Amino acid sequence: AQSVTQLDSQVPVFEEAPVELRCNYSSSVSVYLFWYVQYPNQGLQLLLKYLSGSTLVKGINGFEAEFNKSQTSFHLRKPSVHISDTAEYFCAVSGPETSYDKVIFGPGTSLSVIP
């Protein structure tokens, strides 16, 4: 079964600084990978997804992620963060065992942007 590890539970970063949120998955087969964002008291919103093709995926709000099969990683990056990026970020994976339907979420990383 797939699983997702998000190495950092909390990441503080100054406004306009770059940020990287780390995600590793455990699977030996082809998987789909996702990043979701959750703002306070809201549901999750899809930031970006990797299904196949180019390993560099661009998403909304200036975020991008790079799929690295050899390292089983899918780290999320943004070159310059804003106060409004303060939120919880979830990495997620789905795989062929369940026809890619079931999305398993990591524990989340809380990003705090400091003015």
Add this chain to the structure above:
Amino acid sequence: DARVTQTPRHKVTEMGQEVTMRCQPILGHNTVFWYRQTMMQGLELLAYFRNRAPLDDSGMPKDRFSAEMPDATLATLKIQPSEPRDSAVYFCASGLVASGNYGYTFGSGTRLTVV
């Protein structure tokens, strides 16, 4: 923008009472998920449906939880009897999986408090 609608947004109930949470998926979406979010366990998949048929409810406590889709515009999650440990935020999500457009739209959640 199309959205997944969940009702109620908040529910406080006494232990032992029945709780029903409702979800209106996005029109045309064929897959509906129920997730539960807690601080301790994170996001847990409870059950999901494809074309209104239940595909997997292995994440759901069978003795007290039930999930149904009486029609394409309504999904319900019931807890009977409710217990304090059921206190959590329950999210519904929907997607059109057949198109290959994996990545689901989440509702704003129902925050359940069982006292």
